[in-house]
Amino acid sequence: MPFRLDTRKTDFSTSFQALLAMKREAAADVDHAVAAIIADVKERGDAALADYSLKFDRVTLGPQGARIPREEVEAALTRCDPKVVEALALAHARIVRFHERQKPRDEDFTDSLGVELGWRWRPVEAAGLYVPGGTASYPSSVLMNAVPAKVAGVPRLVMVVPTPDGVVNPLVLAAAHLAGIDEIYRVGGAQAVAALAYGTQTIAPVAKIVGPGNAYVAAAKRRVFGTVGIDMIAGPSEVLIIADKTANPDWIAADLLAQAEHDTAAQSILMTDDASLADAVEAAVTRQLASLPRQEIATASWNKFGAIILLQQIEQAITLADRLAPEHLELMCARPEALSDEIRNAGAIFLGAYTPEAIGDYVGGSNHVLPTARSARFSSGLGVLDFMKRTSILKCTPQSLASLGPAAVALGEAEGLEAHARSVSIRLDQSAHDPHRQGAHEHQS
Amino acid sequence: MPFRLDTRKTDFSTSFQALLAMKREAAADVDHAVAAIIADVKERGDAALADYSLKFDRVTLGPQGARIPREEVEAALTRCDPKVVEALALAHARIVRFHERQKPRDEDFTDSLGVELGWRWRPVEAAGLYVPGGTASYPSSVLMNAVPAKVAGVPRLVMVVPTPDGVVNPLVLAAAHLAGIDEIYRVGGAQAVAALAYGTQTIAPVAKIVGPGNAYVAAAKRRVFGTVGIDMIAGPSEVLIIADKTANPDWIAADLLAQAEHDTAAQSILMTDDASLADAVEAAVTRQLASLPRQEIATASWNKFGAIILLQQIEQAITLADRLAPEHLELMCARPEALSDEIRNAGAIFLGAYTPEAIGDYVGGSNHVLPTARSARFSSGLGVLDFMKRTSILKCTPQSLASLGPAAVALGEAEGLEAHARSVSIRLDQSAHDPHRQGAHEHQS
Structure with missing residues (x-):
């Protein structure tokens, strides 16, 4: 049975706080094991990868190393259901079109003093x-x-995937092929993360590592952070559905279960101002669960973490949603846009009755890697900016330095950083003495 | 004496690798102490803050708590040197103008199938x-x-600052006043970070924490990450100057020392294709050090971590700079723009002889919070986006869902996520039966 909360009840605020504070992940203590694996890969490179692949995946890496050759990728494609490959191609084209709009623009301007300012975005040199x-x-x-x-525009894109007993999902290789991955290696776990961060004899290091993984992978990503960039560490998935009496309880139930089937730690929450809708949804969930292949997982998630929150007015959902900061937010109500505008914290919003979250998971075009565990309060889904970085640019002329310099000198001195002040004043003196020289200084040698 | 490297020498690649791998920070093991402080503040709130302030700062927090009242801020302003306040005001205005150009644009478009897509950026609700x-x-x-x-557009901006023995730098309060900080609290250390992350009776929690601090502050930020967002953990500052024979050795020396005076762990590196410039710079550093107030710090930094790298051609600097990925990069050479365009990894670039880094530290307008320790390979300086997050938006019509739905169903089934597939197909069936109903479904109750 899911939790039932009611904003009319006096204990609501306590119950809601408990829902917010609920821990859905048991922190596996794998940090020592992961530290040892990383040190070993850093030290022994490919030899360590070979040992771990044999030990964990029962896979022997041949003399050509862990690389999956192009022919094997192309052969995998022929083993895929063409209908699914076509669906992947549609998804790929839509995801590309959506993300192309995220490319940031550079900035370059000259202010009234003649200072040139701006920044430029550049892709990271390699991503894993x-x-x-x-x-x-x-x-x-x-x-x-x-x-x-x-x-x-990342020039080198590397994929690592463990192949337990030599088995790899051909659709994963098909997707990698579609996406234009440059190199694929059959390694996984903390050892794969270490290989990407530090490099081995056959795998060149990358600057950024992304992608989901188990507790070992997550711990390894945390450990190599700083040496490389990482994406967020994803927690269990979650959905909040805000619905009023216009919504179809069967559709809501289907969406709650699509979330619940991911993982026993997934969380599905319904907020509604209609008590009879709440009851109808709960009944529909029970009915739909009966025929679900992943019934066991979905039932565990729904019973342990599912919740139905009864509101007095639908507008109460705004504050509550902002506090939950859900990864996915579905608005199945009369004026979804109006409600959406009022909400600050959500990873992705799905508007109206005809936008089940699964569309966004696959073919909508937006990214399905989204902030979990309330981190939508301060972070965003994966996007183009995660693979780029900004360099700021500044250029003064002798004249603009003469305008700005005295303020910099005053601040450097006020902060007790005299060498900062002098690095400016030495140029002011020089340019006062010889205003026509603009940077071409022959030193005495 | 700084390191001397020469690209002509056979051991260059080993020496350069050693320079890259150099650890400049001793990792202080304060994690246990910090964990205890955070747990205590989480548990006891203001009472814990009062205890730690007494213990670490010898400050008694009165019954009004840690808040520094507006009158005290205004009184501090009157104690500041008007010339410095004016310089701060100039800096503030320029930083505002630069950052206003960083405001991201929202996106909202309808594709050929009738799917509405886009995203919107919103500021975090509060920042510390x-x-x-x-x-x-x-x-x-x-x-x-x-x-x-x-x-x-962050609606609530909170500052925490320790006031050892009750002393606070009036210029810090003046800057806070100028910048429009909403609340200021006289607390510091791990306890202040904990108060910002979890809140106390008198300090409401924030969603994001930024700003530099000692090992305790850094460890506390790492620990509360996930509960709140944090900025990067800054390492010791660093500058790389690439200079050719057109550069003035005295100016280069002044800039190297402006970096070195920050911290004994700061790093100043010169790359040049002119051996006599290298010698002249080294001599100028020695000369200028003699009269520097922070001589001791700058000398330690220069002798321990400073380096001069001799190139055969100036173009060699491109690859080397990308590997170093310096926080600050000064280009004092004939065609700085051309060189700048070729470099991928740098936090900020200062072009030409008249742009000492100190201008960027204070009054240029760009941000001086920049990626250190080679993290410019994958991260950017602080900016407006660090205080905003993006929510993606998706809306299908019955017709566009009918177009996209089958591909989503195929992918859900191929991934073994049947409930995902069903959350789409349940709507396709319904809309096949009743194509005129567009979301207004009365449920049976």
Whole structure:
């Protein structure tokens, strides 16, 4: 049974606070093991990768190393259902088009003093994409992680994927092929993250690592952060549906379950001002669960973390949604745009009855890598900017330095940083003495 | 004596690698102490803050708590040198104008299928700015951290600053006043970070914490990350100057020392293709050091971490600079723009002989909070986007869902996520049966 909260009840604020504070992830203490694996890969490179692949995946890396050759990728394509490959191609094209709009613009201007200012965005030199093996090896995630990097213009895109017992999902290779991944390696776990961060004899290091993974992968990403950039560490997925009496309870139930089937730690929440809708949704969830292949997972998630929150007016959802800061927010109500405008914190918003979150997971075009665990209060979904960085540019002329310099000298002196002040004043003196020399100074030698 | 490297020498690549790998920071093991402080503030709130302020800063927080009242801020203003306040005001105005150009644009478009797509940027609901006490209490840093948040539109901006023995730098309060900080609290250390992240009886929590601090502050920021967003953890500052024979050795020396005076762990590097310039700079550094107030610090930095790298051609600097990925890069050479265009990794670039880095530290307008320790390979300086987050928006019509739905169903089934597929197909069936109903579904109750 999901939690039932009611804004009319006196204990509502306490119950809602408890819902917010609920821990859905058991922190696995794998940090020591991960530290040892990383140190080993840093030290022994490919030899360490070979050992771990044999130990964890029962895979022997041949003399050519972990690289999956192009022919193997192309062969995998022929083993895929053409209908699914076509769906992937549609998804890919839409994700590309959406993300192309995210390319940032450079800035370059000269102010009234003659100072040239601006910045430029450049892609990182190489990015690594972690893809889990086994049942969580999702081709859609390959697209969602790879496309923003390609659109950003990253010249080298590397994928690592464990292949337990030699098995790799051919659709994952198909997605990698579609997305234009440059190199694919059959390694996983903390060892793969270490190889991407520090490089081995056959794998050149990258500057940024993204992609989901288990506790070992997450711990490894935390550890290599600083040496490389990482994306957010994703927690269990979650959806908040805000619905009024205009909504179809069967559709709401289907969407709550689409979230719940991900993981027993996933969370599905409904907020509604209609008590009878709440009851109808709960009944529909029970009915739909009966025939669901991942019934066990979805039931565990719904019973343990699911919640139905009854509102007095639909507008109460605004404050509550902002406090929850859901990864996914579906608005199935009369005026979804009006409600959406009022909400500050959400990873992605799905408007109206005909926009199930699953559309956004696959083919909408927006990214499905989104902030979880209330981090939508301060962070964004994955995008093109995650694979670029900004360099600011400044250029003074002798005249503009003469205008700005005295203020810089005053501040340097006030902060007790005399060498800062002198690095400005030495130029002011020089340019006062010889105003016609503009940077071409022959030193005495 | 600084390191001397020469690209003509056979051991150059080893020496350069050693320079890259050099650890400049001793990792202070304060994590246990910090964890205890955070837990205590989370538990006891203001009472814990009062205890730590007494213990670490010898300050008694009165019954009104840690808040510095507006009158005290205004009184501080009258104690500041008007010339410095004027310089701060100039800096503030220029930083505002530069950052206003960073405001991101929202996107909203309808594609050929009738799907509405886009995103919107919203400021975080509240941001906290940590300001160190004592000699590292820099008013310029208050501006650099606060202005991007204000420009982003953050409605509540909170500053914390320790006041050892009750002393606060009046210029820091003046900068806070100029920048429009909403609340100022006289607390510091890990306890201040905890108060910002979790809130106390008198300090409401924020969503993002930025600003420099000592090892305790850095460890506390790492620990509360996830509960709130944080900026990068800044390492010791660094400059790379690339200069050819047109450059003035005295100016180069002044800029190297402006960096070195920050901290004994700061790093100043010169790359040049002119051996006699290299010698002249080294001599000028020695000469200028003699009269520098922070001589001891600058000498330690220059002798321990300074380096002069001799190139065969100036173009060699491009690859080397990209590997160093310096926080600050000064180009004092004949065609600085041409060289600048070729370089991928740098936090900020200062072009030409008349742009000492100190101008960027204070009054240029660009931000002086920049990526250190080679992280310019994957990250950017502080900016408006650090105080905003993006929410993606998706809306399908019955018709566009009918076009896109089958591909989503195919992908959901291929990934073994049947409930995902069903959340789409349930709507396709319904809309096939009743194509005129567009979201107004009365449920049976």
